[in-house]
Amino acid sequence: METLRLLPKSIKIEPNPFGISHQRNQIFLKFVAFLLLIGLAYRLIIADSNVSPVPDVRTSPESLPADPSDLTAVTQAPVSVDSPVNITTIASQNVSTKCDIFIGNWVPDPSGPVYTNVSCRHIQDHQNCLKNGRPDANYLLWRWQPRDCDLPRFNPEKFLDKMRNKWLAFIGDSISRNHVQSLICILSQVEEVEEIYHDKEYRSKIWRFLSHNFTLSVIWSPFLVKAETFENMNGVSFSDIQLHLDKLDHDWTDQYINFDYVIISGGKWFLKTSIFHENNTVTGCHYCQGKNNLTELGYLYSYRKALQLVLNFVAEPKHKAQVLFRTTTPDHFENGEWNSGGFCNRTMPFKESEGEMKNVDVSMRDIELEEFHKTAQEGSNSNIGLLDTTSMSLLRPDGHPGPYRYPNPFDGVKNKELNQIQNDCLHWCLPGPIDSWNDLMVELMLNREMYR
Numbered sequence: 001m002e003t004l005r006l007l008p009k010s011i012k013i014e015p016n017p018f019g020i021s022h023q024r025n026q027i028f029l030k031f032v033a034f035l036l037l038i039g040l041a042y043r044l045i046i047a048d049s050n051v052s053p054v055p056d057v058r059t060s061p062e063s064l065p066a067d068p069s070d071l072t073a074v075t076q077a078p079v080s081v082d083s084p085v086n087i088t089t090i091a092s093q094n095v096s097t098k099c100d101i102f103i104g105n106w107v108p109d110p111s112g113p114v115y116t117n118v119s120c121r122h123i124q125d126h127q128n129c130l131k132n133g134r135p136d137a138n139y140l141l142w143r144w145q146p147r148d149c150d151l152p153r154f155n156p157e158k159f160l161d162k163m164r165n166k167w168l169a170f171i172g173d174s175i176s177r178n179h180v181q182s183l184i185c186i187l188s189q190v191e192e193v194e195e196i197y198h199d200k201e202y203r204s205k206i207w208r209f210l211s212h213n214f215t216l217s218v219i220w221s222p223f224l225v226k227a228e229t230f231e232n233m234n235g236v237s238f239s240d241i242q243l244h245l246d247k248l249d250h251d252w253t254d255q256y257i258n259f260d261y262v263i264i265s266g267g268k269w270f271l272k273t274s275i276f277h278e279n280n281t282v283t284g285c286h287y288c289q290g291k292n293n294l295t296e297l298g299y300l301y302s303y304r305k306a307l308q309l310v311l312n313f314v315a316e317p318k319h320k321a322q323v324l325f326r327t328t329t330p331d332h333f334e335n336g337e338w339n340s341g342g343f344c345n346r347t348m349p350f351k352e353s354e355g356e357m358k359n360v361d362v363s364m365r366d367i368e369l370e371e372f373h374k375t376a377q378e379g380s381n382s383n384i385g386l387l388d389t390t391s392m393s394l395l396r397p398d399g400h401p402g403p404y405r406y407p408n409p410f411d412g413v414k415n416k417e418l419n420q421i422q423n424d425c426l427h428w429c430l431p432g433p434i435d436s437w438n439d440l441m442v443e444l445m446l447n448r449e450m451y452r
C-alpha cells in the first residue's frame with residue numbers, strides 16, 4: 001500500500017468551491033453545446049457517414065499496465081510490444097438494419113445524473129468523487145448518443161417490473177463491482193435494495209429488491225478461470241498467480257444455474273505475472289522474467305484461452321441465462337502509468353475522432369471480439385450478446401476519480417509532493433460515465449433484437 005498512503009498534512013491547497021465552479025461550468029456547457037451543434041451541422045451537411053467507428057489506433061509508448069484490482073502495489077508485468085491491431089472487426093457483423101448503439105458521441109445533458117452521493121448510499125468510497133471533493137462537475141452532464149438511433153433513458157420502474165422474480169449476476173473484477181454499484185444507485189431511487197449476502201472481503205455480494213423479488217449478485221472472479229492468487233491484506237502479491245486455463249472458477253459456475261441474466265467480463269488482471277496450467281502441467285507464463293525456465297506465452301495467450309472456456313460454457317444449450325459479454329474498459333493514465341505518476345485531470349469528454357486506445361486495450365478487445373464472434377457464430381445459441389462499452393468509455397478521460405479516490409487529496413500536500421499523489425484513472429466516478437453502460441445494458445437485455 002506504500003504508493004497509496006496519504007501524504008502528510010501540512011499545507012492546505014484550496015480546492016475550487018463546488019458551487020462556483022458548477023456555475024462556471026454551466027456557462028461553459030452552453031458554449032460547448034453551441035460548438036457541438038455547429039459540429040453536428042457540419043457532419044450532416046458536409047462529412048460523409050463513412051467514418052471509422054473506432055478512433056485511430058496509434059502506437060503509444062509501452063508502459064506498465066493499469067493496476068487491475070484496486071490500484072494496489074503488485075508486481076506488474078510490462079506489456080510486450082505489439083503492433084497496433086486492427087479493430088475494424090467491429091463492423092463485421094450484419095448490422096444493416098440494426099442500430100449500432102456502441103458508436104456515437106457524448107452529448108451535453110443538463111439534467112445530470114439521476115442520483116447523487118447523497119441519494120445513493122451504495123457508492124464505494126474510492127469512487128465517490130463528489131464526497132471526496134472533486135471540484136469540477138461537468139463530467140456529470142453528458143449522455144451517450146448513438147449515431148444512428150436514440151437510446152431511451154433507462155427507466156428503473158420498467159426495468160424492475162421486467163426483472164420480477166429474476167436473478168441478474170455480474171461476474172468479473174472491480175470494474176464489474178463499479179458497474180453493479182452504478183446500477184444499484186439508479187434502481188435504488190425507485191426501490192431501496194437489501195443486501196442479503198457478502199463474502200468475507202466484501203467482494204461478492206447478493207442484494208434483493210424485495211417488492212419485485214429481483215435478485216442481484218456481483219461475483220468476484222477477476223480471471224473467470226480457476227486462479228490461485230497470493231496477496232497479503234494490502235493486495236501486495238507475494239507469489240506468482242497460478243492460472244488454470246482449462247478450469248473455470250467454481251465461484252461463479254456453481255451458482256450459474258440460478259441466473260436469468262449475466263453480465264460477464266474479463267480484463268486487466270491478466271496483465272499480472274502469472275504461471276499457466278493446462279491439463280495438469282505448467283505450459284508457460286506471462287511476464288515470467290526468465291524464472292523457472294518457463295515459456296513466455298504472454299497475456300494474450302491466457303486471455304484468449306480463458307475467454308474461449310468462458311464463452312463455450314455460457315453458450316452451452318443447457319444454459320438458459322441471457323448473457324452479455326462486456327468488453328475491456330480503457331484506462332486514461334497520462335504522462336505515466338498508475339504507479340509512475342500518471343494522472344487524468346481532463347474535465348471534458350473526447351469527441352468521436354479523438355482518444356487513443358492503448359495497445360493493451362486494443363489487443364484485449366480484439367481477442368474479446370474474435371472469441372465472441374466465434375462463439376456466437378458456431379452455436380445456434382443466441383443467448384450471448386456483446387456489451388461493447390470500450391469505445392464509448394475511451395471517450396471519457398474525464399470520468400475517473402483521479403486523485404479523488406481519497407477524500408480531499410490535496411489537503412496538506414506540499415507542492416513538491418503533488419506528483420506522489422496516487423491517481424485512479426481506471427475505475428469510474430459514481431455518478432459518472434459508467435451509468436450510461438446501464439442504458440445500453442438494459443436496452444440490450446430487454447430489446448436485444450433491435451440492436452447490434
Ligand SMILES: *[C@@H]1O[C@H](CO)[C@@H](O)[C@H](O)[C@H]1NC(C)=O
Nearest residue numbers: 057083084085086087088089
Ligand atoms: C485494417 O482493416 C482494413 C479493412 O479490412 C484495412 O483496409 C486496413 O489496411 C487494416 N489496417 C491494418 C493496420 O491492418
Ligand SMILES: *[C@@H]1O[C@H](CO)[C@@H](O)[C@H](O)[C@H]1NC(C)=O
Nearest residue numbers: 091092093094095096097098
Ligand atoms: C444481412 O441480413 C440480411 C437479412 O437477414 C441478409 O439478407 C443479408 O444478406 C445480410 N448481409 C450480410 C452482409 O450478411
Ligand SMILES: *[C@@H]1O[C@H](CO)[C@@H](O)[C@H](O)[C@H]1NC(C)=O
Nearest residue numbers: 018117118128130131132133
Ligand atoms: C456529497 O458531496 C458534497 C459535495 O459535492 C459534499 O459536500 C457532501 O458532504 C457529500 N455528502 C455525502 C453524504 O457524501
Ligand SMILES: *[C@@H]1O[C@H](CO)[C@@H](O)[C@H](O)[C@H]1NC(C)=O
Nearest residue numbers: 164165166167213214215258
Ligand atoms: C422469487 O424469485 C425466485 C427466482 O429468482 C423464485 O425462485 C421464487 O419462487 C420467487 N419467489 C416468489 C415469492 O415469487
Ligand SMILES: *[C@@H]1O[C@H](CO)[C@@H](O)[C@H](O)[C@H]1NC(C)=O
Nearest residue numbers: 245246277278279280281283
Ligand atoms: C492431457 O494429458 C493426457 C495425458 O498426457 C492426454 O492423453 C490428453 O490428450 C491431454 N489432453 C489435452 C486436452 O491436452
Ligand SMILES: *[C@@H]1O[C@H](CO)[C@@H](O)[C@H](O)[C@H]1NC(C)=O
Nearest residue numbers: 289290291292293294295296
Ligand atoms: C533452461 O533451458 C535451457 C535450454 O533448454 C537449458 O540449457 C538450461 O539448463 C535450463 N536452465 C534451468 C535452470 O533449468
Ligand SMILES: *[C@@H]1O[C@H](CO)[C@@H](O)[C@H](O)[C@H]1NC(C)=O
Nearest residue numbers: 335343344345346347348418
Ligand atoms: C493537468 O495537469 C497537467 C500537469 O500538472 C497540467 O499541465 C494541465 O494544465 C492540467 N490540465 C487540466 C485540465 O487541469
